[in-house]
Each structure stands twice: as structure tokens, then as C-alpha cells.
């Protein structure tokens with residue numbers, strides 16, 4: 214039987230893009246997802262097993278039955294502010310579940326492990342730019358929960374034959390450039406998603422969380438990476454590991470930052486008109502500036518981004534958001550957050566798909 218890749222969280226925003234690229238490259242993929250934030254409809258071309266990463270009996274059986282040689286572990290809670298208000302949930306669903314999954318991998322003799330980590334492990338890097346050697350001093354429980362996952366993986370690899378690639382994602386944005394899948398998260402918190410929902414008439418306004426940061430225009434600066442490029446990095450990472458590459462920790466970003474106001478301007482360009490914004494207080498756990506030094510991933514994996522352009526990223530995000538209305542039934546979009554609901558207007562422009 215052809216070797217099989219297990220993708221946890223493969224029904225989620227990033228996971229579904231990863232799965233699609235693997236399937237398109239002829240890989241045999243099984244997805245494990247509890248559908249707490251993901252959607253079965255987002256899994257294209259792969260088997261979906263609905264279940265919990267922390268359920269050791271089921272996971273071990275799955276690894277053995279499907280003869281999984283590589284695990285891509287993306288299932289996680291990802292909202293920084295929620296991790297501040299409910300830290301134990303993050304340590305349970307991110308840290309403890311990862312420990313459980315790693316135990317199963319060790320039992321089943323899994324050879325390769327790609328771990329979805331985060332730029333949040335760095336906290337506030339001195340210059341705002343972090344390479345992989347930068348101190349890891351997470352500022353919030355989300356970052357800490359991911360960093361502990363990295364440590365467990367490193368230690369297990371040292372004690373066994375497992376090899377790994379840790380991908381520290383910076384700010385993932387956009388959607389499949391062919392428009393098949395995209396973020397459908399209920400009550401989304403991601404800037405690019407929220408701003409596109411405003412442009413699509415699904416929210417009244419965008420709140421800019423913090424205008425007094427020590428950044429050029431006072432708003433937070435992030436390194437936005439297109440989800441298709443990020444998905445490609447997963448494929449490159451598993452190709453690298455299968456070829457015998459050593460375990461490695463890699464930043465996944467483009468190495469340049471945009472402020473919240475710059476992102477808003479890109480949304481307005483895609484939208485063909487202004488979107489309503491209001492200045493608001495800083496959000497708990499947010500750092501002022503976070504940009505990747507992304508030289509290592511290009512060198513080690515030969516990763517070549519294809520969509521490193523803010524207008525391409527936002528164009529794909531807005532095109533998806535406008536299309537999402539038509540798919541709302543299929544993707545089971547929940548009620549909008551209170552006070553945010555506005556009737557869908559017909560006056561929105563549909564940008565060309567990038």
C-alpha cells in the first residue's frame with residue numbers, strides 16, 4: 214500500500230489548503246478533524262475521519278490501519294486573545310493533545326512529523342524581526358502552548374528515529390487562488406478575514422486594535438503570508454524529510470511587514486472603495502511588530518513563494534468572502550456576532566480573482 218499522510222486539522226482554514234495541495238501532488242491523505250472549527254466540505258480529495266487528536270486509542274488505530282509514515286499536525290486553537298482569557302483550554306487542546314499524538318506516533322513508528330507552530334513563540338523580538346535563533350519568550354498562552362509542542366517534538370526526536378520540521382507560521386492570509394476553499398471561521402478574528410467581511414457588507418466596521426504602538430503609523434505590523442504558499446511549504450517540508458533531511462525549525466513568512474492601516478488600504482483597493490474603520494484599544498496579547506527573517510526556509514527547503522504580494526493576498530481573500538455568501542448553507546456559517554449583523558447589500562464590487 215502507498216504510504217499515507219495524516220493531516221490533523223485538515224478541515225480547517227490552513228489544513229484544507231495543505232490537503233488540497235498534497236492531493237494535487239498525488240499523495241494519499243487522511244484527515245483527522247473534530248470539526249469544532251473546520252468544515253467537512255473543505256476537505257477535497259481526501260478521506261475525513263471525524264475525531265479527537267487526544268483520543269489515543271482511535272489515533273493509534275488510524276495510524277496503524279492506514280500505514281501512516283508522515284504526520285502533519287495542524288489541529289489547534291489559534292486565537293491569541295482567547296488564549297489569554299481561557300489559557301487551560303489552549304494547554305489542553307494544543308499542548309496536551311500534541312503530547313498524546315506524539316505518543317501515538319512513537320508507538321506506531323511514524324517516520325516524519327511536520328508541526329504547525331507559530332511566530333507567537335517569539336513574543337516581542339528585539340528588532341521586531343525574528344530568525345529561528347531569536348529567543349523564544351511567548352507573550353501569551355497560545356504561543357507558550359505551541360512552544361511546548363516544539364519542545365516535546367524535539368525531545369522525542371532525540372530519543373527516537375522520528376524526524377521533524379517545525380514550521381513557525383507568521384500571519385496566514387488569503388485563500389485558494391482558484392477559489393475552491395477559504396476561511397469560513399465563525400466569528401473570525403483574523404484582520405484580513407474581518408476586513409474582507411466588512412468590505413462584503415457582513416460587518417458594520419473594522420476596529421483597529423491599537424493606534425499607539427511604536428510602529429511607523431502606530432498600528433500593529435505583521436508579515437502576511439499567502440495560505441497557498443504556506444501550504445506549499447508543508448509539501449516541501451515533507452519532501453525534505455522523506456529525502457533524509459535533518460530535523461529543522463523554520464520560519465514561514467515573506468520577511469516584510471504591513472501595518473493594519475496598510476492592509477485596510479489593500480482591502481479598499483480590492484473593494485474599489487473605502488471601508489468603515491474605527492480606532493479601538495489594544496487587544497490583549499498583541500505585539501507591536503512581528504516579521505520573519507525567512508532566509509532559512511528558502512535555503513533549506515528551496516521554498517519559492519508565488520503570491521508574495523499584498524494585493525494578490527487580499528484580492529483572493531475578498532473574492533472568497535464575496536463567494537462565501539452563496540456557499541453559506543454548505544459551510545454552515547453561524548450567526549454573526551451581536552451588533553455586527555447588517556443586511557447584505559447588492560452594491561459590492563466583485564474583484565477579479567488573483
Ligand code: UD1
Nearest residue numbers: 291292331332333383384402403404407420421422433499
Ligand atoms: C495571528 C494568528 C496567530 C499567529 C500570529 C503570528 C490566528 C487567529 N492568529 O495572530 O495564531 O500566532 O498571527 O503572528 O490565526 N487587528 C485589528 N483589528 C481586527 C483584527 C486584528 O486591528 O479586527 C490587528 C491586530 O491587533 C494585529 C493585526 O491586526 O496588529 C493582526 O491580527 P490578527 O490577524 O488577529 O493576527 P495575530 O493576532 O497577529
